[in-house]
Amino acid sequence: MIQGTGSDAGKSLLVTALCHALHRRGIRVAPFKPQNMALNSAVACDGGEIGRAQAVQAMAAGLAPHTDMNPVLLKPTGEMGAQVIIHGRAVADLSARDYHAYKPQAMQAVLESYRRLGERYQAIVVEGAGSPAEINLREGDIANMGFAETVDCPVILLGDIDKGGVFAQLVGTLELLSDSERKRVKGLVINKFRGDPQLLRPGLEWLEQRTGKPVLGVLPYLQGLHLEAEDGINPLATGQRGGDCLRVVVPALPRISNHTDFDPLRLHPQVDLRFLRQGESWPAADLAILPGSKNVRADLAWLKRQGWDDAIRRHLRYGGKLIGICGGLQMLGRAVHDPHGVEGAPGSSDGLGLLELETVLEQEKQLRNVSGVFLPAGAAVSGYEIHAGVSTGPALAHAAIRLDDGRLDGAVSLDGQIMATYVHGLFERNPECLLRWAGLDDAQALDYDALRREAFQRLADCVEAHLDMGSIGRLLGATGLPPAKGQST
Structure with missing residues (x-):
């Protein structure tokens, strides 16, 4: 031991x-x-x-x-x-x-x-x-x-x-x-x-x-x-490349979960990824990613207190791309409901209203390893789901991923600026397809498994x-x- x-x-x-x-x-x-x-x-x-x-x-x-x-x-x-x-x-x-x-x-x-x-x-x-x-x-x-x-x-x-x-x-x-x-x-x-x-x-x-x-x-x-961190974010491993790289910003939510989703981006030679901390100003970026959260409603309220809800809308007005992963997907919708108190006191919270969907947190967590096709690029992807939320709404009719088990996952906005998914680990396999979607036209392949x-x-x-x-x-x-x-x- x-x-x-x-x-x-x-x-x-x-x-x-x-x-x-x-x-x-x-x-x-x-x-x-x-x-x-x-x-x-x-x-x-x-x-x-x-x-x-x-x-x-x-x-x-x-x-x-x-x-x-x-x-x-x-x-x-x-x-x-x-x-x-x-x-x-x-x-x-x-x-x-x-x-x-x-x-x-x-x-x-x-x-x-x-x-x-x-x-x-x-x-x-x-x-x-x-x-x-x-x-x-x-x-x-x-x-x-x-x-x-x-x-x-x-x-x-x-x-x-x-x-x-x-x-x-x-x-x-x-x-x-x-x-x-x-x-x-x-x-x-x-x-x-x-x-x-x-x-x-x-x-x-x-x-x-x-x-x-x-x-x-x-x-x-x-x-x-x-190697993937057990829990905390290493502050020295982000925001160091600059130049002509794709600029990516991720809010470091107080209860951020599975931030290892972004490790392949941190290692990609064409990406400059920065975790945004409390009190910092939202920087100019090509891509913003809302990460997973263990307490979506509390982290959503925290994000709004930072004024980052307005910053995200400004990011979109200037042509930036936006991805929501798991809890981030839920934040992008009109509302998050927690009737059973799964993540805190029972209640509901208004979302960012950027996608036509709502989420209800259920007591039974969904856990599965998945693979499928990222529909905007027709590229194979894989990852895993860990979530208590069940999302419904018109936005889901324009799915982001077709899973191999026949289900459709997530959503892509009609203007192509926003993508949302419940799948963690998407950047580990064929990250270049998502980077090209985000605007990096000459995105190189990264063999994350080989690096591991x-x-x-x-x-x-x-x-x-x-x-x-x-x-x-x-x-x-x-x-x-x-x-x-x-x-x-």
Whole structure:
């Protein structure tokens, strides 16, 4: 199990790296995160919803994502509550206090999934959540040491030197653990190191002497590495190209979901994508995209408070294109109705009124992987649906996508300026067809799957070079790992 000294220490990337390194050594390995809190999610092969990071880790392990890889997913709907998803299905909306009381039931789901994975795979690499030293969350913990203690799982503790204070991070975390938990930590890893490793040697020797734990590796900071984020948006990865690129703006809604939709655009050499933050002025752009949201009515009200509803209309008057994805589709219509209180207090909200449709949020969420044809270009597309809304109205008669299961999805406005869809992940396959629709006539192809595979290889090469893989093998119960297959030179 990989636990971190805090959020964003690199746990997800290290689990991904180990999954791919073990997979190319011929070991049947699966990723596992007992509890995840994130608004980036994916539809698994068994039709349920899991955290996006675990879906990526499954790909690194050569597997189709499965709900057992992330049995508990929490999707925040506000500051004080979250939708609770167990084995891929939403079961309740709970406050933090109520979820604390629910944890024993959640733990049973965690143990069921862990048992099933153990029956199918030779190795499991587990990802913790946040830090095991969060004292207020220790009681009833199912995400870190509570899980590790229950299943007798060895732990590697990961610290982030890029944030500064890594020795304090590691020593302080160990000091706050119980005696049995401290013994469970079998080694330390330092992540995101820049510079000459020899200059770090005195600190590593002190750390091993101070803690009695071996340092299993110092992982370098990997410049230019891209994999889908578990949750938060990386502010450094946007708005940096300029020039003659297609200018794309995406409002960073407070409860934005599945912002990984835009990763292929961020990587495309002809696109300059910018996430627009609270209080910023709407910039000149060729394409605006309204993203998904976990609380559409609240995020729609927030967008209007920014004055961006008027900015969007001005964008259209000046000839810009507009795409709404999932929650963004719902915002483009005349109204969003939530009679059952699915995303907050029951009620209705006026939409932007740019498409003739209305949406009703229903209690049963629709989850499916899909493929079809983007009708304005006649190009094949694929992605996934995760939504509680059901939309109706005349605008849907002019559909955006014909799905392979026979359904029509979304809408294209009669003037061709607005496109709306419920399908996430559209830019991963043939993004050039959507970019040409948006006005980039010479749009180049981008093989996003190849870029992801290259990232897996790079991560695996990194841990092979900088991590004590012999110790990893022993922690997995193996006397010796087989040699790597396909390791880059």
